[in-house]
Amino acid sequence: MTAYTATVTVRLKRGVLDPEADTTQKALERLGFELSDLRSADQFEVDLDAESADAAAERADEMAERLLANPTLHDYDVVVEEQAK
Amino acid sequence: MTVAVVQFGGSNCDRDAVRALDRVGVDAERVWHEDGLPADADGIILPGGFSYGDYLRAGAMAAHSPIMDAVRAAAEDGTPVLGVCNGAQIGSESRLTPGAFTTNRSARFQCEDVFLRVENADTPWTAAYDEGDVIELPIAHGEGRFEIDDAAYEQLVDDDRVLFRYCDADGNVTDAANPNGSKGNVAGILGSPRTSPC
Incomplete structure (x- = not known):
């Protein structure tokens, strides 16, 4: 078994209104920053032991499907890295 | 007729639901989600509140409580289920209803x-x-x-x-x-x- 960290990023689907991101963008603009758009996302870092990176990714993918993301609202991606020894 | 009002950690409108049912002459009892659904429940209410502090998404945690499998099965058998407020969020997170809040x-x-x-x-x-x-x-x-x-x-x-x-x-x-x-x-x-x- 190898120790991995799976990073699961959950984003609102394109086209789904994101009031928190809109509010954050307005606040940045009030501070004088120039930006054309801003999106928010939730990121989960999951430490887990698995036989392979693929097996770790598969388990993290199932976590996203079953709990971390809501398919009506979200897309997600999973990136797996071996933990530094 | 007995209506089960399901309590999750953070439910806070469960007593209101029982009182409302009592007012219209319907017998109701509060059911802690870990204790399972009573077999004689003729109806189910998922009450409002802030189950599990709305962590992750409102209703997301309560939707995965084992009692929700029983609630889904009861709904499929025709038992009326009412989700109020946070209960509606739990209902959509558990796929009782389509869409999301x-x-x-x-x-x-x-x-x-x-x-x-x-x-x-x-x-x-x-x-x-x-x-x-x-x-x-x-x-x-x-x-x-x-x-x-x-x-x-x-x-x-x-x-x-x-x-x-x-x-x-x-x-x-x-x-x-x-x-x-x-x-x-x-x-x-x-x-x-x-x-x-x-």
């Missing part, structure tokens, strides 16, 4: 009185009304915006499963009368016909 268009918690137009009076839940009636109810939510993809929304409408829409005092369904940005001003839906409005 998410952050209000205003990005704020809103507590105010709103008007609803009755869209379908031919259900046990709305039988005391006539279609087109305008009723006034309070809302208190931060994540009340009903989101659903276009195809699933059309299906809801085609199946006549929209119970209430936000409207103005005269019954006009307008964007200005939509308090939270819900798709189609939808405020209440039936999950599977005649089983689970949220």
